[in-house]
Amino acid sequence: MKSKPTSQKIKRLVRDLSKNWPDKSAVSIARKYRLNLRYLGSGIDRKAFLIRGTDIVLKLSEYRGQSSRELKRISSIKRKTPSLRKYLPKVYRYGCRISKNGDSSVVAMEYCSKRATYEEVEKIERLFKNLNDVHGNNVRKTRTGEVKIIDLGY
Numbered sequence: 001m002k003s004k005p006t007s008q009k010i011k012r013l014v015r016d017l018s019k020n021w022p023d024k025s026a027v028s029i030a031r032k033y034r035l036n037l038r039y040l041g042s043g044i045d046r047k048a049f050l051i052r053g054t055d056i057v058l059k060l061s062e063y064r065g066q067s068s069r070e071l072k073r074i075s076s077i078k079r080k081t082p083s084l085r086k087y088l089p090k091v092y093r094y095g096c097r098i099s100k101n102g103d104s105s106v107v108a109m110e111y112c113s114k115r116a117t118y119e120e121v122e123k124i125e126r127l128f129k130n131l132n133d134v135h136g137n138n139v140r141k142t143r144t145g146e147v148k149i150i151d152l153g154y
Helices: 007-020 026-032 064-080 082-087 118-127
Strands: 037-042 046-051 056-061 091-097 104-110 139-141 147-149
Touching: 007 026, 007 056, 007 091, 007 104, 026 037, 026 046, 056 064, 064 082, 064 091, 064 104, 082 118, 082 147, 118 139, 118 147
Parallel strands: none
Antiparallel strands: 037 046, 046 056, 056 104, 091 104, 139 147
């Protein structure tokens, strides 16, 4: 039976990815730590991978600004409106690279796989009415059924 990845392994993986991705494949970097990634999809400038055997998703961006903006939004909402914390995903690690060849960033956060119902999405839209990127594709549920916004960057 495979052992669960330790937080130390995840920390080293995020550090390594933030230094070497996109120059090297994310999957090959993860293999170095004996971790398997499953490709989940991509957005305008991000790719998402699930670390198999965990509830952790890696968001890899070739543009550092989107991830840093998303993390600033999450911390701002947590600080200014503590009652909305429960709708935000847990962020485990963040790493970024600034170089003459371009910026990149990696965010390790809670994986939310299940689609939220229409009523749950409407409720989140009302609660976060000042955010313009909250819609059905960005609202999901955790394995335990908690409703979360999975993407706050735009």
